Amino acid sequence: MPVLEIIRYGNPILTKRAKEIKNIDEDIDELARNMVLTMHSAPGIGLAAPQINQSKRLITVDISVGEKIEDLIILVNPELISQEGEVILEEGCLSVPEINEKVARPARVVIKGYDLKGNEKVIEAEGTLARVFCHEIDHINGKLFIDRLSPLKKNLIKKKLKKRIQTGMI
Numbered sequence: 001m002p003v004l005e006i007i008r009y010g011n012p013i014l015t016k017r018a019k020e021i022k023n024i025d026e027d028i029d030e031l032a033r034n035m036v037l038t039m040h041s042a043p044g045i046g047l048a049a050p051q052i053n054q055s056k057r058l059i060t061v062d063i064s065v066g067e068k069i070e071d072l073i074i075l076v077n078p079e080l081i082s083q084e085g086e087v088i089l090e091e092g093c094l095s096v097p098e099i100n101e102k103v104a105r106p107a108r109v110v111i112k113g114y115d116l117k118g119n120e121k122v123i124e125a126e127g128t129l130a131r132v133f134c135h136e137i138d139h140i141n142g143k144l145f146i147d148r149l150s151p152l153k154k155n156l157i158k159k160k161l162k163k164r165i166q167t168g169m170i
């Protein structure tokens with residue numbers, strides 16, 4: 001199984017709403033497994049299919065980064081069902097390297113999606129797990145964490161990223 005290339009800020013696929021998955025077939029299964037490998041080797045605690053150049057509503061999450069098998073979650077067509085509270089914490093993204101900023105996220109969430117066997121999954125999460133789910137669902141909706149910052153902060157970061165792209169650092 002190959003480790004896939006992670007798409008960086010500036011690629012338009014990261015700003016598009018990813019497509020619904022209609023059939024959970026062998027290709028989706030393989031894609032999900034390659035995403036897990038890519039996420040673990042990055043290392044990262046979450047990955048969304050657009051980040052490996054696939055416009056599909058598929059996310060992988062593992063807050064243990066491969067330490068605990070029970071922490072690995074693969075969700076097809078995930079949706080945010082409900083949210084509660086707010087926590088502001090520093091966040092980063094494999095597609096936006098070396099940028100970490102404080103982002104407000106719900107303290108608790110309920111997520112619905114499907115596993116690779118097509119079984120419906122409803123997951124209640126809080127803390128880091130809730131944050132990762134929100135971050136990855138944002139990805140499949142074409143949103144990056146920097147889009148959740150104040151316009152001033154976002155513009156400053158965009159300028160920084162633009163400079164890095166121009167100098168070939170991204």
Ligand code: NI
Pocket residue numbers: 092093094095135139
């Ligand atoms: Ni990300």
